[in-house]
Amino acid sequence: MKKKIRAIQYGIGPIGASIVKLLREKEAITLVGAIDTDPSKVGKDLGEVVGAADAPWGIRVSGDARGVLEQSADVVMHTTSSSLPKVMDQLLACLDVGSCVVSTCEELSYPYRTYPELAEKLDKAAKDAGVALVGTGVNPGFVMDKLVVTLAAVSQRIEHAKALRIVDASKRRLPLQKKIGAGMTVEEFRAKVKEGVIKHVGLPESVAMVADSLGLPVDEIIETIEPKVATEHIKTEFLTIEAGQAAGVHQIARGLSAGKELIYMELQMYVGAKDPADTIELKGHPNISLVIPGGSQGDIATASVAVNSIPAILEAPSGLRTSRDLAIGFFSPRPLK
Amino acid sequence: MKKKIRAIQYGIGPIGASIVKLLREKEAITLVGAIDTDPSKVGKDLGEVVGAADAPWGIRVSGDARGVLEQSADVVMHTTSSSLPKVMDQLLACLDVGSCVVSTCEELSYPYRTYPELAEKLDKAAKDAGVALVGTGVNPGFVMDKLVVTLAAVSQRIEHAKALRIVDASKRRLPLQKKIGAGMTVEEFRAKVKEGVIKHVGLPESVAMVADSLGLPVDEIIETIEPKVATEHIKTEFLTIEAGQAAGVHQIARGLSAGKELIYMELQMYVGAKDPADTIELKGHPNISLVIPGGSQGDIATASVAVNSIPAILEAPSGLRTSRDLAIGFFSPRPLK
Numbered sequence: 001m002k003k004k005i006r007a008i009q010y011g012i013g014p015i016g017a018s019i020v021k022l023l024r025e026k027e028a029i030t031l032v033g034a035i036d037t038d039p040s041k042v043g044k045d046l047g048e049v050v051g052a053a054d055a056p057w058g059i060r061v062s063g064d065a066r067g068v069l070e071q072s073a074d075v076v077m078h079t080t081s082s083s084l085p086k087v088m089d090q091l092l093a094c095l096d097v098g099s100c101v102v103s104t105c106e107e108l109s110y111p112y113r114t115y116p117e118l119a120e121k122l123d124k125a126a127k128d129a130g131v132a133l134v135g136t137g138v139n140p141g142f143v144m145d146k147l148v149v150t151l152a153a154v155s156q157r158i159e160h161a162k163a164l165r166i167v168d169a170s171k172r173r174l175p176l177q178k179k180i181g182a183g184m185t186v187e188e189f190r191a192k193v194k195e196g197v198i199k200h201v202g203l204p205e206s207v208a209m210v211a212d213s214l215g216l217p218v219d220e221i222i223e224t225i226e227p228k229v230a231t232e233h234i235k236t237e238f239l240t241i242e243a244g245q246a247a248g249v250h251q252i253a254r255g256l257s258a259g260k261e262l263i264y265m266e267l268q269m270y271v272g273a274k275d276p277a278d279t280i281e282l283k284g285h286p287n288i289s290l291v292i293p294g295g296s297q298g299d300i301a302t303a304s305v306a307v308n309s310i311p312a313i314l315e316a317p318s319g320l321r322t323s324r325d326l327a328i329g330f331f332s333p334r335p336l337k
Numbered sequence: 338m339k340k341k342i343r344a345i346q347y348g349i350g351p352i353g354a355s356i357v358k359l360l361r362e363k364e365a366i367t368l369v370g371a372i373d374t375d376p377s378k379v380g381k382d383l384g385e386v387v388g389a390a391d392a393p394w395g396i397r398v399s400g401d402a403r404g405v406l407e408q409s410a411d412v413v414m415h416t417t418s419s420s421l422p423k424v425m426d427q428l429l430a431c432l433d434v435g436s437c438v439v440s441t442c443e444e445l446s447y448p449y450r451t452y453p454e455l456a457e458k459l460d461k462a463a464k465d466a467g468v469a470l471v472g473t474g475v476n477p478g479f480v481m482d483k484l485v486v487t488l489a490a491v492s493q494r495i496e497h498a499k500a501l502r503i504v505d506a507s508k509r510r511l512p513l514q515k516k517i518g519a520g521m522t523v524e525e526f527r528a529k530v531k532e533g534v535i536k537h538v539g540l541p542e543s544v545a546m547v548a549d550s551l552g553l554p555v556d557e558i559i560e561t562i563e564p565k566v567a568t569e570h571i572k573t574e575f576l577t578i579e580a581g582q583a584a585g586v587h588q589i590a591r592g593l594s595a596g597k598e599l600i601y602m603e604l605q606m607y608v609g610a611k612d613p614a615d616t617i618e619l620k621g622h623p624n625i626s627l628v629i630p631g632g633s634q635g636d637i638a639t640a641s642v643a644v645n646s647i648p649a650i651l652e653a654p655s656g657l658r659t660s661r662d663l664a665i666g667f668f669s670p671r672p673l674k
């Protein structure tokens with residue numbers, strides 16, 4: 001019998017909770033520890049914290065990251081923050097004990113343009129430890145970058161790449177609806193954008209990955225964040241939005257070469273979105289497009305992509321990897337062959 | 338400056354011709370030789386044989402495979418036959434001189450069920466030589482297998498996988514229209530199916546790759562080939578089809594587990610096909626589907642996938658690889674970084 005893969009969960013927010021529940025379905029995985037600093041979680045059983053039907057699991061959530069990491073798991077599932085500078089010490093601590101890392105930190109998905117020094121530091125630390133790490137998820141990490149690059153395999157020449165993701169936030173959790181500014185006045189929304197509070201993190205990372213992978217010589221990436229304004233009264237399970245208030249974000253990132261647009265990525269994530277879908281369009285020879293009708297559900301898909309990346313990151317050459325380097329597929333619940 | 342990738346073209350039919358023209362657009366590639374046994378091609382300039390605008394290229398087509406292969410190219414692009422037993426000696430000769438191989442041999446795309454001994458022999462020969470080989474193309478190799486496995490990354494559980502490819506053969510080359518039986522009577526068509534002459538090769542390979550990659554315990558793969566019968570008079574650039582005659586193939590492969598269908602793959606390739614498209618549907622948690630409207634054009638896409646696989650196969654661990662193992666993307670025409 002093959003040895004099981006020992007995994008640690010680092011961060012037990014909504015995505016982390018979704019990941020550990022999925023990990024429990026994989027026969028090849030043993031969860032050996034869980035880390036979170038939230039006093040309301042520390043000391044409690046992980047299964048109870050995530051509301052699992054089969055709780056308790058016999059794994060206590062610990063606030064002592066070093067202590068848990070010292071078990072030197074095969075892989076750490078890391079879900080604490082979107083900001084790469086904020087999580088550098090956490091990632092280095094994982095690598096330091098010889099664990100591979102799959103992180104949903106959006107800025108880690110393709111950090112070479114925004115944080116080249118941090119990328120180099122992580123790459124070196126991973127190589128020194130003989131392990132690999134990757135930042136991934138559904139977006140960034142899949143629908144607006146990995147899938148674009150994969151679809152490009154059928155192309156001979158590419159002149160322009162476009163990705164459009166329309167997400168209906170109506171059924172999503174309250175923190176997400178708040179995070180996208182749903183129910184704010186347009187003025188409040190714009191103020192929160194200025195503060196950096198309202199923002200989907202990851203579009204410039206996706207633009208950069210696509211640019212480098214498709215050989216599109218992008219020398220500038222620009223991004224805009226506007227409110228999607230409700231045209232009628234909307235009521236969700238959690239909140240009410242009046243016509244004229246913000247219903248969510250309308251975010252656009254463009255990759256330019258001497259001012260000419262080569263890449264266009266648009267994210268509409270708002271309550272009441274019509275026709276949610278993920279769409280990719282490559283212009284070139286031949287033109288080719290792809291549609292995921294309904295779109296891939298954000299939280300479920302991010303947990304899926306992270307967990308499905310485990311076999312690939314364990315087999316990857318050591319160093320900092322990105323989703324484009326990994327032949328990501330599906331992590332079967334049955335034992336690995 | 339980085340050393341160029343030295344490539345040899347083995348087989349100069351329609352796909353091989355499309356590949357060499359594409360290779361010429363890549364700054365990172367130098368074509369160093371071409372092999373074909375057709376007396377009408379041997380001794381001629383490769384550029385002239387493939388009808389390139391910038392011919393002659395200064396590369397002569399040779400019938401002496403060993404002699405050409407002895408240059409020990411970095412990669413051999415192999416496009417001679419769909420049958421793995423028929424091309425074994427050719428592939429082994431390539432590996433023997435230490436060249437990686439990208440082949441469009443359909444039966445090489447996932448040979449583990451039909452030809453396990455041949456797969457093992459190739460894997461060993463490649464490992465002994467420290468090189469890698471892969472069988473790929475658009476189908477098998479991409480739309481009905483690699484793309485299915487890639488899409489599965491957003492899934493948590495998968496119960497059933499379906500792929501449907503509808504190709505309009507109206508604008509395709511005459512040999513392809515003939516190969517799919519267009520213009521035959523239904524009786525002729527069925528006789529040719531019995532002889533093994535009419536058949537798209539690769540559906541069982543795609544079913545097997547998807548089954549193993551998604552952890553679907555398929556114990557039997559069955560395949561049917563029926564004519565798609567024309568309901569009206571159709572005229573293409575090359576031939577005429579009367580109502581009641583075959584317009585092409587309608588081929589279905591199913592992966593079963595104790596008689597229960599887990600995988601369904603359907604190929605409709607016929608003259609006058611309505612609404613050509615590639616469609617994937619995964620049933621599970623969550624259900625997810627994907628559409629390539631218009632579908633990916635067969636010959637162009639197969640040449641693209643083969644050439645775009647070059648960077649990945651050169652970096653792959655030695656041995657027999659399949660498209661699911663490779664993080665295939667796009668081979669930029671600009672120099673490799």
